Amino acid sequence: MFAVHFDRFGPPDVLTVGTLPEPHAGPGQVRVRVRAAGVSPVDLALRAGRSPSSERLALPHIPGVDAAGVIDEIGTDVTGHALGDDVFGVVEVARLGGASAEFAVLAYWEAKPPSLSWTEAGAAGTSxxxxxxxxxxxxxxxxxxxxxxxxxxxxxxxxxxxxxxxxxxxxxxxxxxxxxxxxxxxxxxxxxxxxxxxxxxxxxxxxxxxxxxxxxxxxxxxxxxxxxxxxxxxxxxxxxxxxxxxxxxxxxxGGEPGGRHGLAVAAALSGEGRFRVPVREAYPMTRATAAHSAAARGPRHGKIALTADW
Ligand SMILES: NC(=O)c1ccc[n+]([C@@H]2O[C@H](COP(=O)([O-])OP(=O)(O)OC[C@H]3O[C@@H](n4cnc5c(N)ncnc54)[C@H](OP(=O)(O)O)[C@@H]3O)[C@@H](O)[C@H]2O)c1
The missing domain is CATH 3.40.50.720 (NAD(P)-binding Rossmann-like Domain)
Structure with missing residues (x-):
């Protein structure tokens, strides 16, 4: 699959686009064909080698902890979701990334309401x-x-x-x-x-x-x-x-158990017109270097998103 990735730590231009093996949904997970992903401070820190978790990464690493897309593979023990559903969520914690690719595995997710655009939904998860x-x-x-x-x-x-x-x-x-x-x-x-x-x-x-x-x-x-x-x-x-x-x-x-109920609340509030994900800029995945550079620049209003353009 196509994926943004890096094989050494450094500034945004260590990011490249190439092909890497596809991930697959494990028990309790779904895989999505990614429509959009978020760029978060943790992605920048992991890429720069500044995070205490950087040393845990197996390189090449695909950055991105938040993604939205269309379910194309369902792991065992998943109920209430079907192939073709539009969802948004967060990647498996242990991977510390994986979202800025053609396919990503989500550890938790919610149905994407029509009131959230793909870029909003892709950038929403961990925030x-x-x-x-x-x-x-x-x-x-x-x-x-x-x-x-x-x-x-x-x-x-x-x-x-x-x-x-x-x-x-x-x-x-x-x-x-x-x-x-x-x-x-x-x-x-x-x-x-x-x-x-x-x-x-x-x-x-x-x-x-x-x-x-x-x-x-x-x-x-x-x-x-x-x-x-x-x-x-x-x-x-x-x-x-x-x-x-x-x-x-x-x-x-960071190893603290999560509640994982925020996405449902945000989705419902968005449907009522009471919640949005401010996305200050969206870049195509193939311009991930520019997106990571922008994410570090103030004034930082809301999120930076990446959209699939392969
Ligand atoms: N513990 C957790 O679970 C967890 C989860 C997610 C994120 N985080 C951490 O939380 C932090 C924020 O994440 P984020 O995604 O919101 O980052 P972000 O999108 O980069 O936003 C950071 C905000 O802080 C503002 N800021 C800069 N200097 C400031 C100052 N002196 N006083 C007050 N505000 C200031 C920035 O404003 P300007 O750009 O206008 O300067 C910007 O709006 C990061 O360090 C991230 O790693 C922790």
């Missing part, structure tokens, strides 16, 4: 599951005031909408020029960077109950000061968290 897990761990519900630091990115833009759908009031940080994007997602925008407590106070919000750090930019002491207690803060990206009493959530790709 939706990560945001859902974070909101669950924090206990975000109706009436919560939640501050999301790094709200405009792939995970943040999805977390804002899912939190708002739960009835939370959301304050989202971004660059000043990202304010309109954040407002469109349903967040009260505030500029990221040092001095956040003062800027949040200036919004006139009485009390911020919970904070989610998606950016991993070193803001945890400020988030603790804003919420008043480390137990009200969760980080997805700052491993110094425990030094301050702040929990870190690493997810399935």
């Amino acid at each position: 939706v599951e990560t945001a859902t897990r974070a909101l669950d761990v924090l206990g975000v519900r109706e009436g919560t005031t939640l501050l999301i630091d790094g709200a405009a990115g792939g995970v943040g833009s999805v977390a804002v909408q899912l939190a708002a759908a739960r009835g939370a009031r959301v304050i989202g940080t971004g660059r000043p020029e990202s304010a309109a994007f954040l407002t469109g997602l349903g967040a009260l925008p505030v500029a990221y960077g040092p001095g956040l407590p003062e800027r949040v106070r200036a919004l006139g919000v009485e009390r911020v109950g919970l904070a989610l750090d998606v950016a991993g930019s070193g803001s945890l002491p400020e988030l603790v000061s804003i919420t008043g207690t480390p137990s009200s803060v969760l980080t997805l990206a700052d491993f110094t968290g425990p030094e301050l009493g702040v929990r870190v959530s690493v997810g399935e790709l």
Whole structure:
């Protein structure tokens, strides 16, 4: 099959397109003919050799943890899905990739609603599951005031909408020029960077109950000061968290059991017009090098997607 892959770690131009053996669906899995895939920070880190998991990769490696496509092979123990179904989801964790290819094996998935385009669905998987897990761990519900630091990115833009759908009031940080994007997602925008407590106070919000750090930019002491207690803060990206009493959530790709229920919620909300996956740019798979370069450049609003063009 055609696949984007790399056989040495390095910058985006280590990515090439060639042919590699097809994967097959194991028990509890489906294989899709990929229509679109996402590009995530973990893909960039694995490719650069910067991830602690890079050394676990068998090269050549096909990047991409999220994909959407049409089911063309069904493993044993799979019920409720048929060949030809349009689905979106997440690859098998142990593979740490495989999405940017002609065929990919999904470990969990949902029916793709017509309300999500192929690029949106292809880019959705781990951002939706990560945001859902974070909101669950924090206990975000109706009436919560939640501050999301790094709200405009792939995970943040999805977390804002899912939190708002739960009835939370959301304050989202971004660059000043990202304010309109954040407002469109349903967040009260505030500029990221040092001095956040003062800027949040200036919004006139009485009390911020919970904070989610998606950016991993070193803001945890400020988030603790804003919420008043480390137990009200969760980080997805700052491993110094425990030094301050702040929990870190690493997810399935980091070895933490996942809930795997976010995709169904996102699909349903999308059908009601209350959820979208902001895709700031989509590239054909054969231009994966350009896509990886773009994914590293700010301002990062939502996701970068790859579309099958073989
Ligand atoms: N633990 C987990 O399970 C898990 C799962 C998925 C992702 N992650 C991690 O979570 C992080 C975010 O992922 P993502 O997919 O959302 O990444 P992303 O799409 O690259 O977005 C990152 C966002 O952070 C913003 N940002 C940059 N500097 C900031 C600062 N100083 N303060 C606040 N925000 C800032 C960026 O804004 P600009 O571009 O405008 O600067 C961008 O919108 C990554 O480190 C990723 O590896 C963890």
